[in-house]
Amino acid sequence: MTATTGRAGAAGRSGAGRAGGRGRPRLRRVLLAVWLPVVLLALWWAVSAQSDSPYFPPLADILDELHDEWIAGDATLQLLPSLRNLAVGFAAGSLLGVLAGALLWRLPVVRRATSPIVYFLYVLPAPALLPAMIALFGLGEVRQMALIAFGATWPALLNTLDGMRGIDQVKFDTARAMRFSGLRTVWQVVLPGASPQIAAGLRAGLQVSIILMVVSEMVAAREGIGYFILEAQTVFAITTMWTGILVLSVVGTVLNSAFVGVERRVLRWYHGSRQAGSGAP
């Protein structure tokens, strides 16, 4: 059972470290990173200005509508239930996944017995469960949180298990020789050893959670950002729909980068050691 979401991510990161160009002046780096998005936005503005396609309204109109709906209007209220469901569901699912992963790591018999089921639930595309969840829990927010939690659990569980199994046995022997207490072993050996992989699992879980948040609002809900977008599409308010798409894109981007930011801070020692190590063949 090796569902390692982490390996590729780690490969990408060490590559990023190498391509980082530490010696270059900061200004040049910022300019290089910024010019293309600016050009693309300007291009979008210019090309769409004369657009009479109903699906692709001028960017100027979209921005106007964005102001009316999200800054002057109260569309932001749609975001609050979404984010609340996401936060509760993701936190519950991640916690459950990490705890269950740790438990399965300690109990090899249970692990072997449950691994087919766990793997099945991990690869089961979670949105497929949505209709069953509606049948079971009705349309309320409990169902939405439950679905998000379900989606977040399995990547967290499998990556926790994988990360903990990957810890060098010598470290445990050392901890025992130094008479570490159980709690101290967990705190100083298990958690640091498994945390890069756990973080990768949580990152994958966050992406699934965002999808599930939106899907469950699109299929059956009366509020939320997903409902807002699909409702606008249904009544053919295309410009309004575009504002929803933009807001959801920004929210998704901010959530993902916030997670990566926290991850980098918490795991700074790990990335530091990887970069130092990657110099040697």
Add this chain to the structure above:
Amino acid sequence: MGGGGLDPAGWFLGLVVASVLAVVVGSALAANDVAFRSAAGVIEVFKAIPAIAILPLVILVLGSTLEMKVFLVAFGAFWPLVVQVGYGVRSIDPTVADTARVLGVRGVRRFLTVTLPTASPYVATGLRIASASALILAVVAELVGGAEGIGRAILFARNAGVSAYPVMYAYILVAGFLGIVLTGLFFLLERQGMHWHESRRNRAGEAGAR
């Protein structure tokens, strides 16, 4: 009950389109340092955008069709893949690059004999990871967008009322097995197909022992 079959075609075509585009765009960008760094930010932003955000727009433009499903899946898979390809191509061994230059290997031939083999394990890993989220997006396209496939079949069964619930659960089970088969396929592809690559040679035994 209606809605019928499994129809993994959208999922498969979407992944094919995404990987072909990602390999072409990724290697082109990786060949030039300025281009690579300029595009990196844009790609990171698009990668972070949840693909499902554009679903209602895609439904409007393409309708409840196979094309809609393919587009959504390809959009979701392309961004992480192109990042993988970019780093994969840039991970090339300097000796290999120099050798290719000395031997005068250029253009298409260089792409086929040097660039592709270098990047392939990265693409394989990227594909294995993207395949899972692609399956999720395909199901979403069926569930919300009404494209034909297992997601729509599940929804139809639920809407048909309590008597059809066994059918609904049966389809959910099938979706799970589909997930096992499809992700298992990529897992095997990665292990069997990449055993020759430098980065895998020493790891082969370890992977087998697990």
